[in-house]
Amino acid sequence: MKIKNLFYIAILISTLFMLQACSSPALDDYSDVQFELTDQNGELVTFPDDFEGSPVVMGFIYTHCPDICSFITSNVKKVYEEIDNPSDTKFLLVTFDPERDTPEVLKNYAQAFDMDREPFHFLTGDSETIDRFMERVSVRVQESYSREVESGDRMYFLNHTDKILLINKNSELIFDYGGSMTPVNIITEDLQKLL
Amino acid sequence: MKYLTTFLFITLLAIGCAGESDTEQQSAEFSGEGVEVEGAWARPASEGRMSAAYFLISNFNDSDDQLIGVESDVAQLVEIHESYEREEGMMGMREVPEVDLPSQSTVRFQQGGLHIMLIQVTRTLADGDTFELTLHFDNSESQTIEVPVRL
Ligand SMILES: [Cu+2]
Numbered sequence: 109m110k111i112k113n114l115f116y117i118a119i120l121i122s123t124l125f126m127l128q129a130c131s132s133p134a135l136d137d138y139s140d141v142q143f144e145l146t147d148q149n150g151e152l153v154t155f156p157d158d159f160e161g162s163p164v165v166m167g168f169i170y171t172h173c174p175d176i177c178s179f180i181t182s183n184v185k186k187v188y189e190e191i192d193n194p195s196d197t198k199f200l201l202v203t204f205d206p207e208r209d210t211p212e213v214l215k216n217y218a219q220a221f222d223m224d225r226e227p228f229h230f231l232t233g234d235s236e237t238i239d240r241f242m243e244r245v246s247v248r249v250q251e252s253y254s255r256e257v258e259s260g261d262r263m264y265f266l267n268h269t270d271k272i273l274l275i276n277k278n279s280e281l282i283f284d285y286g287g288s289m290t291p292v293n294i295i296t297e298d299l300q301k302l303l
Numbered sequence: 304m305k306y307l308t309t310f311l312f313i314t315l316l317a318i319g320c321a322g323e324s325d326t327e328q329q330s331a332e333f334s335g336e337g338v339e340v341e342g343a344w345a346r347p348a349s350e351g352r353m354s355a356a357y358f359l360i361s362n363f364n365d366s367d368d369q370l371i372g373v374e375s376d377v378a379q380l381v382e383i384h385e386s387y388e389r390e391e392g393m394m395g396m397r398e399v400p401e402v403d404l405p406s407q408s409t410v411r412f413q414q415g416g417l418h419i420m421l422i423q424v425t426r427t428l429a430d431g432d433t434f435e436l437t438l439h440f441d442n443s444e445s446q447t448i449e450v451p452v453r454l
Binding site for chain 1: 347348349353380388395430454
């Protein structure tokens with residue numbers, strides 16, 4: 109297990125060096141897009157316009173997923189806790205399950221993680237907008253199995269891309285990490301360079 | 304030199320794959336009796352939502368065993384699950400009917416791997432709360448453990 113982690117770190121470090129060698133480090137530029145989303149308080153939020161001028165750490169989740177997605181959420185929180193001057197950075201968690209993850213559900217979820225506060229934003233939207241958003245950030249989602257629960261309802265689970273993105277003040281995508289797999293300190297170090 | 308690098312790379316890959324298992328063969332300092340469960344914890348969740356529980360199970364017996372079921376009144380459904388990578392960067396979750404507990408080894412339930420899935424918790428689980436979870440084994444007696452909830 110430890111050797112495997114070292115191996116990941118080695119690959120990440122070499123990727124870092126390769127990226128630094130390039131003249132333009134941006135993997136994508138979101139400044140020309142506009143996604144109308146809603147946060148956990150029911151407030152309208154536009155990505156990336158409302159976050160321009162701040163670095164952004166963004167994870168993708170659905171709240172019916174207590175293992176991988178909780179891991180992503182707590183990693184985003186850990187990045188916040190570990191950086192020296194986090195006040196300027198925005199931390200976003202965007203659901204890819206907007207039908208069930210309403211603002212109220214996201215608010216409860218945020219409270220469970222003690223993240224229902226600045227600078228954290230839990231975002232949802234209408235299905236069409238979320239679909240377009242996920243396509244743009246290359247998050248793939250597919251329904252997997254489902255369970256019948258006591259109420260007789262069918263509860264479904266999703267297979268999904270596991271990622272956290274680091275975006276700079278100009279809405280450019282700088283890094284794309286495995287959300288639950290990447291050691292938090294690697295994200296923290298990259299973020300520190302953007303502050 | 305080029306071949307050596309390639310060889311090293313492949314060796315590293317092979318070691319990486321070998322490290323995939325959640326089961327650890329123990330050597331020195333591994334002592335205890337029977338099947339022991341330790342380091343349990345679970346995620347906070349509000350009523351009706353999902354949580355996951357984690358722990359280590361060590362089998363000190365001379366014979367292999369299996370975890371064959373879990374039970375708790377803290378959730379509508381309690382299942383043994385594992386998260387796994389379906390394809391490049393794509394994560395999924397599936398039910399595991401039983402988990403092998405080889406003799407003299409420890410199995411790790413941890414984030415991103417094996418977990419106890421708590422579907423629709425019957426009460427809000429806040430940081431600092433505890434609940435009971437009963438584990439059923441193939442060869443050993445069932446055990447009820449106290450699981451603390453933490454962030
Ligand atoms: Cu699960």
